[in-house]
Amino acid sequence: MKDKLKKALKPKRYQHSLGVAKTARILAQKYGANVEKAYIAGLLHDCAKLPDIKEQMKLAKKYGMEFDEVTLKCPAVIHAPLGARHAKEEYGITDKEILDAIEYHTVGRANMTLMDKIIYVADMIEPTRDFDGVEKLRKMADKSLDKVLKACLKQSIIHNIKKDSVVHPNTLEAWNYIMR
Ligand SMILES: [Fe+2]
Ligand SMILES: [Fe+2]
Numbered sequence: 684m685k686d687k688l689k690k691a692l693k694p695k696r697y698q699h700s701l702g703v704a705k706t707a708r709i710l711a712q713k714y715g716a717n718v719e720k721a722y723i724a725g726l727l728h729d730c731a732k733l734p735d736i737k738e739q740m741k742l743a744k745k746y747g748m749e750f751d752e753v754t755l756k757c758p759a760v761i762h763a764p765l766g767a768r769h770a771k772e773e774y775g776i777t778d779k780e781i782l783d784a785i786e787y788h789t790v791g792r793a794n795m796t797l798m799d800k801i802i803y804v805a806d807m808i809e810p811t812r813d814f815d816g817v818e819k820l821r822k823m824a825d826k827s828l829d830k831v832l833k834a835c836l837k838q839s840i841i842h843n844i845k846k847d848s849v850v851h852p853n854t855l856e857a858w859n860y861i862m863r
Contacts, residue, residue, distance in 0.1 A: 684726060684774055693734050695811075700729055702809030703802070710801045714828050717780070717798075724784040724802050727774055731766035739765060746772065756849045763789040791836060791857035800832050807835045833861050 689697050707725030711718045733739050736758055743750070743761065746768050754760050767786035770776040784802040787795065791803055808821045808831075816838065823831040836858050843850045 684723070687774065688726065688730060691730065691733065696729055696732055696734075699809060699811050700726055702811050703728055703805045706805035706809040707801050710805055710824065710828065713825075714797065714801065716801055720778060720781050721798065721801050721805075723776070724781040724798060725805055727770045727776065727781075728766060728785050728788045728802055728806060729762060730774065730785075731769040732762040736761075742769065753849060753852060757851055760789050760851060763787065787853070790851040790853040791839075792853045793856040793860035795832070795857060795860075797828075800828055804828065804831050804835055807838070829861070833858075836861070 688700060692700065704722045704725035707721040708718055710716070711721035731739060731742060733742070739761055743765050746765070748765060748768060750761060750764070754764075764786050766788075767782045770785055771782060776782060780796065780798045783796060784798040787799050788802045788806050792799065795803065804820075804824055808817060808824055820831055820834055820838070823834055836854060839854060840850055840858060843854075
C-alpha cells in the first residue's frame with residue numbers, strides 16, 4: 684500500500700499520510716479502537732488527493748461517481764468520498780469502518796463513529812501540521828477525543844467562514860449533533 688501511495692501522491696502529501704497513520708494508531712490505542720484499522724485508514728485517507736484536481740475528476744468519472752451541488756462548490760472535499768471508493772478499488776479495502784472514516788475525514792457527519800473521529804482528528808493534528816493552535820489541539824487529544832473533535836470542527840467551520848467559503852452541511856450536522 685505504501686509503495687503504491689508514494690507513487691500516487693506528492694512527497695509532502697505522502698509524509699502527511701504517514702503522520703496521520705501514526706497519529707491514528709496512537710489515538711486508537713488510547714481510545715480503544717482497532718489499531719491496525721486506524722493505521723490503514725490514516726495511511727489511505729488521502730489516497731485520492733491526486734496533485735491535479737482534473738485527475739481527481741477523471742477518477743470520479745471512471746467510478747461513475749456524481750457529487751451534489753454543495754460538494755462541487757468545495758472541490759477540496761471531493762477526494763474524501765472519492766478516496767473511499769479508490770481505497771476499495773485500488774487498495775482492496777472492504778472494511779466499512781475504514782471506508783467510512785476515509786469518506787467522512789474532511790467534512791465529518793452527524794453521529795461519527797469512533798474510527799471517524801480518530802481519522803478526522805489525526806488528519807488535523809499529525810506532526811507535520813503547523814497552523815496556529817495545533818499544539819493546543821494535540822494536548823486536548825491526549826485527554827478527550829470528543830473534546831478535541833469539537834474543537835477541530837469549530838476550527839474548520841471558522842476557517843471556512845473567514846475565507847468566505849461554503850461550510851459543508853455535513854460539518855454543520857456533525858457540530859449540531861454534538862451540541863444537541
Ligand atoms: Fe484529506
Ligand atoms: Fe489529510
